[in-house]
Amino acid sequence: MTVFPPICQYFITRRCNGGCAICALRKGTCQEQTFKEAKQSMLDLEKGGVKGVKALGGEPTLVRWLPVLVSFVNNETGLRLAILSNCHFNKEMAERLVTAGLDTFFASYDIPETKDHGMREKARKAHEVLAFFRARGLKILGVNVVIAPHNVTSIAAIVEKMSSKGIWTNLSSIIHGKGNFVIRTEMAEGMLADKDRPHLEHLSQKLIELKKAGALITNSDEYILGLGTTGVDLDWHCTKPTMLQLDYDGQVMTCPDREGQKSFSPCDLLHGELDEFERQWKEDASKCSGCYWSAAFDAFFGLPAYWR
Ligand SMILES: C[S@@+](CC[C@H](N)C(=O)[O-])C[C@H]1O[C@@H](n2cnc3c(N)ncnc32)[C@H](O)[C@@H]1O
Numbered sequence: 001m002t003v004f005p006p007i008c009q010y011f012i013t014r015r016c017n018g019g020c021a022i023c024a025l026r027k028g029t030c031q032e033q034t035f036k037e038a039k040q041s042m043l044d045l046e047k048g049g050v051k052g053v054k055a056l057g058g059e060p061t062l063v064r065w066l067p068v069l070v071s072f073v074n075n076e077t078g079l080r081l082a083i084l085s086n087c088h089f090n091k092e093m094a095e096r097l098v099t100a101g102l103d104t105f106f107a108s109y110d111i112p113e114t115k116d117h118g119m120r121e122k123a124r125k126a127h128e129v130l131a132f133f134r135a136r137g138l139k140i141l142g143v144n145v146v147i148a149p150h151n152v153t154s155i156a157a158i159v160e161k162m163s164s165k166g167i168w169t170n171l172s173s174i175i176h177g178k179g180n181f182v183i184r185t186e187m188a189e190g191m192l193a194d195k196d197r198p199h200l201e202h203l204s205q206k207l208i209e210l211k212k213a214g215a216l217i218t219n220s221d222e223y224i225l226g227l228g229t230t231g232v233d234l235d236w237h238c239t240k241p242t243m244l245q246l247d248y249d250g251q252v253m254t255c256p257d258r259e260g261q262k263s264f265s266p267c268d269l270l271h272g273e274l275d276e277f278e279r280q281w282k283e284d285a286s287k288c289s290g291c292y293w294s295a296a297f298d299a300f301f302g303l304p305a306y307w308r
Pocket residue numbers: 016018022023024025056057058059060084085086087107108109110144145146172173174175176183184185293295
């Protein structure tokens with residue numbers, strides 16, 4: 001029997017209406033899947049054993065048929081579908097998502113303390129959109145918060161505030177570096193360095209305490225405890241594909257950040273190519289210097305059993 005990892009990140013588009021300095025994900029024009037192809041991918045993922053799909057991008061809400069996909073997944077499959085967005089969408093899109101039955105939404109809150117206007121605006125919009133979705137009864141709401149040198153001391157307070165409103169926090173240190181990467185930034189402002197280790201250690205302890213006290217944090221204890229070391233050194237290595245990474249063109253990536261090989265669709269994996277995919281994945285992983293991007297590995301595993 002074919003068994004895919006339980007979660008799939010779906011980079012539904014690389015188009016974006018944001019311009020965050022930390023992110024290199026935006027791409028020019030690209031041939032995205034059609035709605036019909038996306039539906040087939042969802043069915044294939046389900047057949048392979050995937051339980052939940054997280055649609056992100058680029059900016060997923062730029063895909064006009066996103067609400068129809070939510071509705072399809074809810075009505076025609078046993079999958080769950082969540083969205084991670086920069087919240088730059090209008091009321092009509094928000095209403096369409098609610099009507100489609102969206103039940104899990106994560107807003108990028110990122111680094112509200114930054115000088116970068118685009119990122120400050122993201123945090124402002126996140127408040128607005130989360131309040132709207134909460135009023136409309138979505139079951140699971142969360143924020144993605146990026147840990148950078150200038151916000152490390154305010155994160156515990158953000159977690160407490162969000163948690164008190166029933167909102168989950170997913171934390172990620174900024175991943176950075178030079179080279180042919182898809183996500184990581186070269187921006188010096190965001191880099192966690194040796195001088196930040198004591199603050200990160202302190203933050204780790206505080207987050208573990210908060211988690212024990214019931215705060216809504218998606219990250220595993222292992223991830224949180226590694227912030228002061230691995231979060232700075234970015235030398236964490238995955239040992240198996242813990243999530244599938246489906247790209248906008250319907251091909252499964254070995255890694256979302258390294259622009260590794262992309263040779264198979266979920267359908268190919270179902271029909272005998274899984275071993276070859278794992279071989280390619282191992283080859284790609286062996287060339288990686290390491291990372292610590294929690295969104296790729298932790299988020300959604302920490303959520304209530306409802307989501308798994
Ligand atoms: C790439 S975006 C895609 C979805 C959507 N456009 C958004 O901004 O939420 C997903 C998340 O990746 C995070 N991200 C982007 N670049 C990053 C980096 N260099 N290090 C860590 N997280 C990063 C963003 O903060 C965002 O929360």
